[in-house]
Each structure stands twice: as C-alpha cells, then as structure tokens.
Amino acid sequence: MIRTDRIVIVGAGLGALYAALELAPRPVLMISPEALGDGASSAWAQGGVAAAMAASDSPEAHATDTVKAGAGTVDAEVAAMVTRVARDHILDLTSLGTPFDRDDKGGYVMSREAAHSAARVVRVQGDQAGKQIMETLIAALRDTPSVQVIEGALATRLESEGDRVTGVWITSAHTPSGEVLIEAPAVLLAGGGSGGLYAHTTNPPRIRGQVIGMAARAGALMADPEFVQFHPTGFDIGEDPAPLATEALRGEGAVLINKAGERFMLNVHPDAELAPRDIVARAIFAETQAGNRPMLDTCAALGARVLTMFPSVAETCARAGIDPVADPIPVAVAAHYHMGGIAANQAGRTSLGGLWVCGEASSTGLHGANRLASNGLLEALVYARNAAGDIAGTLPLTEAAPVTIRFPDGGSTPDPDAVADLRQTMTTHVGVRRTATGLKTALATIARLEADHAHDPSFLNMTSTATLIAAAALAREESRGGHWRDDFPNANPDLAHRTLIHLPDALAIRAAAAKDTA
Numbered sequence: 001m002i003r004t005d006r007i008v009i010v011g012a013g014l015g016a017l018y019a020a021l022e023l024a025p026r027p028v029l030m031i032s033p034e035a036l037g038d039g040a041s042s043a044w045a046q047g048g049v050a051a052a053m054a055a056s057d058s059p060e061a062h063a064t065d066t067v068k069a070g071a072g073t074v075d076a077e078v079a080a081m082v083t084r085v086a087r088d089h090i091l092d093l094t095s096l097g098t099p100f101d102r103d104d105k106g107g108y109v110m111s112r113e114a115a116h117s118a119a120r121v122v123r124v125q126g127d128q129a130g131k132q133i134m135e136t137l138i139a140a141l142r143d144t145p146s147v148q149v150i151e152g153a154l155a156t157r158l159e160s161e162g163d164r165v166t167g168v169w170i171t172s173a174h175t176p177s178g179e180v181l182i183e184a185p186a187v188l189l190a191g192g193g194s195g196g197l198y199a200h201t202t203n204p205p206r207i208r209g210q211v212i213g214m215a216a217r218a219g220a221l222m223a224d225p226e227f228v229q230f231h232p233t234g235f236d237i238g239e240d241p242a243p244l245a246t247e248a249l250r251g252e253g254a255v256l257i258n259k260a261g262e263r264f265m266l267n268v269h270p271d272a273e274l275a276p277r278d279i280v281a282r283a284i285f286a287e288t289q290a291g292n293r294p295m296l297d298t299c300a301a302l303g304a305r306v307l308t309m310f311p312s313v314a315e316t317c318a319r320a321g322i323d324p325v326a327d328p329i330p331v332a333v334a335a336h337y338h339m340g341g342i343a344a345n346q347a348g349r350t351s352l353g354g355l356w357v358c359g360e361a362s363s364t365g366l367h368g369a370n371r372l373a374s375n376g377l378l379e380a381l382v383y384a385r386n387a388a389g390d391i392a393g394t395l396p397l398t399e400a401a402p403v404t405i406r407f408p409d410g411g412s413t414p415d416p417d418a419v420a421d422l423r424q425t426m427t428t429h430v431g432v433r434r435t436a437t438g439l440k441t442a443l444a445t446i447a448r449l450e451a452d453h454a455h456d457p458s459f460l461n462m463t464s465t466a467t468l469i470a471a472a473a474l475a476r477e478e479s480r481g482g483h484w485r486d487d488f489p490n491a492n493p494d495l496a497h498r499t500l501i502h503l504p505d506a507l508a509i510r511a512a513a514a515k516d517t518a
C-alpha cells in the first residue's frame, strides 16, 4: 500500500488533463493506461467544442438547444451554468495555445452541427479539434511539475471506509500483475464513457465503462445509464473501432443516401440530415437492416475540399480505398457517447465522500436523453474546472513527494472471448432498438459472463456498467432520446425524469430478468 498526499486522477483524457492543470500547484498523481494522450476519446474528437462565441449567438440559445435535444430530462440549471461559462473555457484554451480556426477578422470559425440553432462549434484545422486541444494541454502539463503521471497503469477498484472513498487500487495496464492500493485524500474519476462496451463503436478500446463500473461497485449513485448515444455515421468498413465521419460534414451540406440514391432523411424529419442524432441514427439503422446500404455523400457539397477540411476523414477514406470526392462513404450506426454515468452535482461531487468525477464518466444532467453535438468536450472542461476548484477548497495546500509503484506478481487481464461476447450482446440487444425480450436476454448473458469471470476486477467493472445500462433500459418502458423501445415506441410524460439507480437495484432487475429467461 502507498499513502500519498497527492490528489489521484484516474484517466488521462481532456477532463483529467484540464483538472490536473487547474489543481496546480496542488500535487496530483495521474493514472494513464497508455502513454499520455493515447487511448482517450478526447484525442479522437473531430467536430469541436460547442460555445456561443458569435455576436449573433447567446448562451441562452445554446442552453435552449441543449434542453430541447435532451428530450425532456435535461437539468435546465446545469444547461444554463455550462453554456454560460463555455466562452471562458474557449478563451482559456486559446491562451494556452490551442490553434482554433479563425476567420480574416480574427473571429472563431464556427461549424454547424445537428440540433444547434446556430453555427456554434469551434474547431481546429477542420476535424482535428480533439488532437490539437490534447496536444496543447499535454504540452502545458509537461511544464507543470506538480503533476506526476504514471503511464501503463489501470485503476481496478476503489477503496472505501463507509461512504468515503480513501483510495484506488491500480494494476499494470498491459501485462497481468497484482494490484497496488494508493491511499489519497481525494480521487477524481476522469476515465471516460462506455461506448467500447458495444461491438460497434467509435470509442477507443480502453473506453469500456470501467471507471463507471468501479464507482458503482463502490456504492456510488448512478444516473441515466440507459441513455447511450449512437452516432449515425461511423465508417462501415469493417474496422473496430469504427472511424467517425463527423457530423460537421452534414453541417457543410453532405447528404445521406441509400444504394438507390434516395435521400431518405427527407421523409423522416424536417431538418433532414441535421435532425437530432437519435432520429438520424434510427433512420440509418433501418436502412442497414433493410439491406439498403446507407452512405454519406460529400461530393456535391464539398468536392475536393473534403480532403483539406476534414483530414481525418480523408485519411480513413484513403485507407479504405474510398475516393470521397467522387464516391459516397458507406456508414453504419455505432455506440458513441454515454449520457449516463456516475451522478455528479455541479461541483463534480459524487454521492461518496472523497470521490469526484468529470467528463464522460459522469452524468451531470446536461445531456438528458440525448447529448447535443459537441457538448461532450464542453462538459468535460466545465466539470474538470468545477471539480478541481471544489477539491482545492476542501484540502489544505501541501507538498508531496513523487510516488514509486512496483506491481506485485499475479493478477489477470480480461478474457478477450468474454469481452467480445459482452460487446456483441450489448450491440445486439441493448443497442439502437431495444425490446423487453432482448434486454432480458442481455441481462442473463451478462450475469453468466460475470459469474464465469468473477476473479477479474476489470471485467467486473465492464459487466457492472453493462448491467446498469441494460437494467435501466428494461425499467424505462417508453422511448425517449437515445433510448428506443420497440415495445414502447412513445414517450410517456410521466417518465420525463432522470433515472437514479444504485448497482444493487440493477442487479435485482437482472436477477428477475434471468429468472424470466431461464
């Protein structure tokens, strides 16, 4: 066991880096499974950050769009707070050196994305926002001696006394090893979302709900786990994870067609390709299921500009042998963003003492049942700062020596076949379209996999999060935002509220479902 006065941050994405910088000069220990900057969704973000930067726009309009997209369960106070401070965060990222795209007059170039009433997404070199913001923060972090980064380590579980978290167990991220307990005065979870729990996902392989599961297993309150956002336009080229064709392409006028050349979104929603994400995702899913081969056609709208404006998309096309200047891009739905997660108040506090959360691992009430495009990075920034401020306010300013870790022998890594089984189960039964029968089958499978691999804490973290998603989806007998039930296709106004749930409640739903399917 190691005892430190450093604040432990689990994860190394946008939320973690920004919080560590905010906490300086307070000593921080950051747990990064990969080399700093690798393996985080943040570095893969293409669109940018939503913020009302234009003179013609306002935080109020941004908040209104956020509430509307969230389909009745957004916390309006949270939306007002986040959109109000968005501008400050963009200015701060700019002063740190982020090279946001600017126009001739020095104004920020804004992209238009679905369900935004204005062009409101600041971007970097077209589709390089995540990569560039992360590089800027990593450079700043390298100049911040108060932050110690442990690379190649993975958190497996939390240590608590009563309702207070006192530390984190970590293990080697790449080779089987025993665990080491780090006792710390405060733990900030910034371990990202759960998209990788699905076989079809845009998320990096490490992003499999582990941190959410770990907090649930420690007794933290969870919120809205059933609300998962599926991105309509993952590249359908057989890669895992599926590369993303950013929504900004549709903002620039790219259209969705099927193999017959029909623009099918025209019959689905007045905003056509720029309808809310869940609606576009279900339409694409339907085309795929019907064998109609949905595709994103950038040719007329962008021509050769697609190659320079969207370098990530161009690179993926080149790898897959697609010429986006002349040919449409095959697309399919992929799990993309988890609106649910560890319940957090506006200071990033969880229900457990000593434990804070920020970024996609949290559920703050900002996204409701459906995240407004490019509000994810924004939420990570705002809550990283809020949590850092709150932690700093509760702890005296101390110094702390660097920590040295040696992992003991032993341990295990998750069985790849079990992980594959879990991911396929989630895609098949807990995906874009859900039914009671499918969700019960999923819960029974998750229970079986968990029982067979109960010795592996990382796998238990994944099955815990999967259980929360499927159980809450079974309990919510309506369709709302990203949660669609074929057997309850309408929204029920009585259910227009957030889900608050502890893991034992989800396990009880799972046990009852397993009985039904036995």
Ligand SMILES: Cc1cc2nc3c(=O)[nH]c(=O)nc-3n(C[C@H](O)[C@H](O)[C@H](O)COP(=O)(O)OP(=O)(O)OC[C@H]3O[C@@H](n4cnc5c(N)ncnc54)[C@H](O)[C@@H]3O)c2cc1C
Pocket (backbone or CB within 6 Å): 010, 011, 012, 013, 014, 015, 016, 031, 032, 033, 034, 038, 039, 040, 041, 042, 043, 044, 045, 046, 047, 048, 049, 050, 129, 130, 153, 154, 155, 156, 190, 191, 192, 193, 202, 203, 204, 206, 207, 208, 210, 211, 244, 336, 337, 358, 359, 360, 361, 373, 374, 375, 376, 377, 378, 380
């Ligand atoms: C392809 C793609 C494109 C996107 N585009 C946009 C966009 O344009 N705009 C937008 O707003 N949002 C976008 N999003 C969503 C956004 O990127 C994420 O919501 C946001 O980056 C989350 O930041 P985070 O810091 O919470 O998590 P992440 O950036 O995912 O970082 C999580 C970190 O935790 C680590 N970790 C995971 N498990 C453990 C563990 N057990 N122990 C220790 N560390 C762990 C990971 O290795 C990683 O370092 C996109 C997401 C994807 C996948």
